[in-house]
Amino acid sequence: MYYIKNITQNKFDHSNVYLSFNGGKDSVVAFHLYRIASHEFSTDKKGCELQAVYFKDPSANEFSEITSFIHAITSKYGVNLRVVEDKWERGVKSFENSSFILGSRSMDEGCADLKPLEAGNAGDFEFYRINPILNWTYGDIWDFLLYFQLEYCPLYDQGYTSIGTVDDTLPNPYLKSGDTYLPAYKLTQWEHERCSRVKQ
Template sequence: MAAQRVCQHQQDVRINGVAKADDTGVLTRGGLRRALPDICFELQAKIDVFLSEQTDDEVLRKVQSQLCVSLEVIHEALRRYGPDHLSLSYNGGKDCLVLLVLILACLPAWASHSASTLPSSDTTTQDPPTGPASKPPPSSPTTDGTPVRPLQAIYIVSAHPFKEVEDFVERSAQQYHLDLNRYALPMRPALEAYLKDRPAVRAVFLGTRRTDPHGEFLTHFDPTDEGWPQFIRVHPVIDWHYVEIWAFIRHLQIPFCVLYNRGFTSLGGVTDTRPNPALAVSGDASKYRPAYELRDDGEERLGRD
């Protein structure tokens, strides 16, 4: 019943994509940060209740099906590598935001399971890399005393980042307790630097979807291409559609970057990203509908150069 009260459909509490200071989401009154286990358990409860909902909404039913697959992929990644050897590529965009929420929702069950079945915290099925490892962040205990460690993440900054994106990444990283490394470098050297700083990382969660550039032939688990830093790319939301991403965010009332309310549908940098022309109000190039009103996957990147 408590979980149902948390996840009951309520009036949208976001203002410009940011949750009000209330007790229905990860933000608390006064903007104080909640404990990581509390956030994980709440997200887990919201997802469990959503999966049990009976709905006539076709999009929400598809999201429920997508969720089951994505959660299995995340659990499999945790089983193969363990949290110490996993990281998340996070830039504050809608897709990696959904992925972040799903991973956090999986952490309490994984922590409890690994503590009850394994003699140590090293849960990877592969030999960890050699070399000096950076000190892991402190863990927070769950209700049964099992530790939940902050999720490792990498933020590769655009050459010309939006202030709104920078602010959202900083705020959400703090709110979700991300152990975030930030690199203002092109992608390849950024990944090289990250793996040098975090040599234990063996696999990275990515919010790539099938309709993204180079996403057509990806699977749930893919090694990086030859010539790139070597790790396994994990794609839990690869088969989600644009409308399903937004249906999940809005149904679970997940705070998102304010640019999405200004007609941006795919976030890059200031010099190569603009509001999506498909969302212009009556052809007026100065007024745009919010990103979640776009319906066609093929129009998602019309605002990107």
């Protein structure tokens, strides 16, 4: 929480800092960390507002539960949500001189070498990624959400542990219990988190 506050306050104009929010469990943790940190901002900078952006790939078959959750949770907490109907790589170009708080973890594909603050680019367009939960484990994510009784997408209670699109995501077979599936937080073998994903 304080890391997010300090790094955004000292390096960036808060009006150009966005939470990249996709409704997944990791993103929800980043959402609440930034939401808490924003209260600290409001005592220092009058009128501080939390901003989120949802990059919605129009070609992807998204879960309706994810889309509904994104709108419900941002509305509940009064977050200014901007929906960009494009993939991240193209959509980010509409945010000049901006920085994005992400829910990336080092165990995620392509994230092993990420640093807490990363300069990124999309062609000639440059931006910053802020990664506050890089070193969190799957267990850490669920400990945080459950301890503070925070809402998350209901798909996780149906056995989904890593959510992509309808076409590449299934309940995790390691959570199968008879004819149903246990909730995602019941997974004890964290290395099987992505067994919810179907290889295309």
